[in-house]
Amino acid sequence: MKKILVCAAALLFAACQNKTTTEPMKIFTEIDSKEIPGNFVQAMSHDWMLITAGTQEKFNTMTASWGALGHLWNKPVAFCFVRPQRYTFEFTEAQDCFTLCFFDEQYREALQICGTLSGRDVNKVEKAGLTPRILESGNVAFEEARLIIECRKIYADFFGLEKFTTYEIPSRIYPSSDFHKMYIGEILHVWEKQP
Numbered sequence: 482m483k484k485i486l487v488c489a490a491a492l493l494f495a496a497c498q499n500k501t502t503t504e505p506m507k508i509f510t511e512i513d514s515k516e517i518p519g520n521f522v523q524a525m526s527h528d529w530m531l532i533t534a535g536t537q538e539k540f541n542t543m544t545a546s547w548g549a550l551g552h553l554w555n556k557p558v559a560f561c562f563v564r565p566q567r568y569t570f571e572f573t574e575a576q577d578c579f580t581l582c583f584f585d586e587q588y589r590e591a592l593q594i595c596g597t598l599s600g601r602d603v604n605k606v607e608k609a610g611l612t613p614r615i616l617e618s619g620n621v622a623f624e625e626a627r628l629i630i631e632c633r634k635i636y637a638d639f640f641g642l643e644k645f646t647t648y649e650i651p652s653r654i655y656p657s658s659d660f661h662k663m664y665i666g667e668i669l670h671v672w673e674k675q676p
């Protein structure tokens with residue numbers, strides 16, 4: 482009996498040391514992109530999301546509140562926007578895929594951390610108390626998410642001053658011309674957490 486308890490404690494300790502998990506997604510159910518629940522104007526603007534790109538060995542994540550889901554070129558798509566000075570930009574540029582993760586209100590503080598600190602300077606994931614979830618494809622999402630959307634980049638371009646049809650936005654949002662790069666990703670998989 483003592484031996485079993487020691488083994489269990491050792492396993493628990495090992496699990497705590499390395500939080501990354503590649504276990505099958507037991508608590509998530511894959512759903513069709515047409516079944517994604519909720520209002521995405523609300524989800525983006527109020528709930529926020531994490532944009533994550535990279536591999537199990539090296540990835541980065543950041544909070545974003547600008548984005549969209551939709552239908553384009555006969556595919557379900559997600560849009561996100563990353564400024565070039567973000568560390569995450571190096572990853573969205575280098576990788577073919579990215580994930581978008583949405584969370585319940587209890588993770589607001591974690592999203593604040595991922596939206597104010599840079600992965601260049603600190604281990605944000607550890608600081609935010611999040612657990613990386615390595616998807617079957619090798620792409621990275623988070624165990625704590627309520628919804629995971631996995632995308633493959635199909636189009637990317639920077640906004641440009643000459644392309645705006647109003648001066649109000651570039652003068653207010655881009656006074657130093659650090660235009661976002663827009664990524665359009667084909668939605669490959671969607672997972673929803675079971676209640």
Ligand SMILES: Cc1cc2nc3c(=O)[nH]c(=O)nc-3n(C[C@H](O)[C@H](O)[C@H](O)COP(=O)(O)O)c2cc1C
Nearest residue numbers: 544545546547563564567568569596597598599600
């Ligand atoms: C609520 C919120 C929304 C944000 N939305 C975006 C966004 O859509 N695009 C962007 O480039 N940065 C956005 N940011 C800023 C980045 O999350 C922030 O600069 C982050 O620290 C970048 O981390 P990184 O350097 O590790 O990539 C947002 C920040 C917050 C708090």
